[in-house]
Amino acid sequence: MLQTVFPPLNNSDPFSNMRRAQGAMNRLFDDPRTSGQPTAYPLVNFQAGQDSIVMTTELPGLTEEDIDLTVKDTMLSIRGTYPEPRSGDDVVWHRRERPRGTFLRSVELPFRVSPDHIDARFRNGVLTVEMQRPEDDKPRRIQIKAS
Amino acid sequence: MAQDLSTQNTRDVAAPDGEPNRRAISFTPVVDIFEEDNLTVIMADIPGVEPDDIDVTLERQALTLRGRVKPGAPEGYRQLSSEYRIGDYIRVFTLSDEIDQANINADFSNGVLRLELPRSPETQPRKISVKAS
Incomplete structure (x- = not known):
């Protein structure tokens, strides 16, 4: 709790x-x-940078290998499985509050991202995924000519 | 073995000696506690805390876990949406006398703090041989 x-x-x-x-x-x-x-699980936060968005989520107890990150068009999916907790006859449990099992979460992104423009890091139990906005999707400044 | 202190007590611990209340919010980290052989193991989820910002203190029988989280978004980024909040972690446990308090082991990896509390040698079950007379 x-x-x-x-x-x-x-x-x-x-x-x-x-x-x-x-x-x-x-x-x-x-x-x-x-x-x-x-x-849904896991909970995610989004931050906006200059030309990118950053998603962060907390997945303590997992390693990089346990997390499966996929992207298709504007859909980002996070999948993972927590390691099995200790079990056995000689193990006496007092509290089990930490998350367990398998999860899948798909998040809709505000723009299409290509997998080549994604930078994902996992540090101290926090997954940080930075996604660059594609060139052709960036807002462009339009010159206004005086007539 | 390792008992949770009630919330009232946690509040006092959060602001010792009238220390000005920090603006930051604190969370009680979720824990797993189990016993195996002669060890009691506490595993606490404290994602986002750097190893140097973890503080485990033992005062008499109160074992306090604290994790400080460095604030928010990096330079040049603004918050778009937030489903979870970020804050420091604190949780206090009361240890029983049976714990060998000098030999507590702490380990931190992937956002999980693992504490191993060995049972003190005096309280380990001893087999008493019964002699037939």
């Missing part, structure tokens, strides 16, 4: 305690990092 650490108490608001308790209840049922909507 993911839980945020509560902010410090604000004594001027008599209802802050109640709201905090309510928030804690809501968090029991929601992942706070997803703002509550049921979502």
Whole structure:
């Protein structure tokens, strides 16, 4: 269960305690990092650069080889399988919160990317994929002539 | 073996000695905890943390994991959409006396911190031979 650490108490608001308790209840049922909507896995963030977009996603516990990244036209797919957790008669489990199993997520990109213009890196459990906008897709400046 | 402290306690740990509250949000990392042979293993997901920014402290029986995440997007990039949030990680465990606290092993790879807590020799089960009289 993911839980945020509560902010410090604000004594001027008599209802802050109640709201905090309510928030804690809501968090029991929601992942706070997803703002509550049921979502696909893994979650992705997008950033825009000059002529590129960057997608990041957190996949801790995987290695580069476990992640399969494919692109077709404007569709980017991330596929992977988490390594099997320890099992056996002599293993006693206390907590199993980390993700497991296989996932597939496809994300629609704002423009068509060619696989030659993708730079994907995996570092400290974070996958970063930078995709260059193709030349013919870039906005072009149009000269306006005085007549 | 390794018990989670309740959320109330975590809040105090997050701001020790009235340290001014950092603007950054903190998350409780998800963990796997299992026991095997004489080891208790804690695996915590802390993606995005550099190895140097991990802080594992043991004070009496409180084992605190902390991971600091360097803020946001690189120079010249702006956030387009964000499904997940980024913040520091903190989680506190209470260790039992049975842990050999001097020999805790920590290892970090691919965003996962793995702590190996060996059971202290005195508490390892010992076979007692029964002599027939």
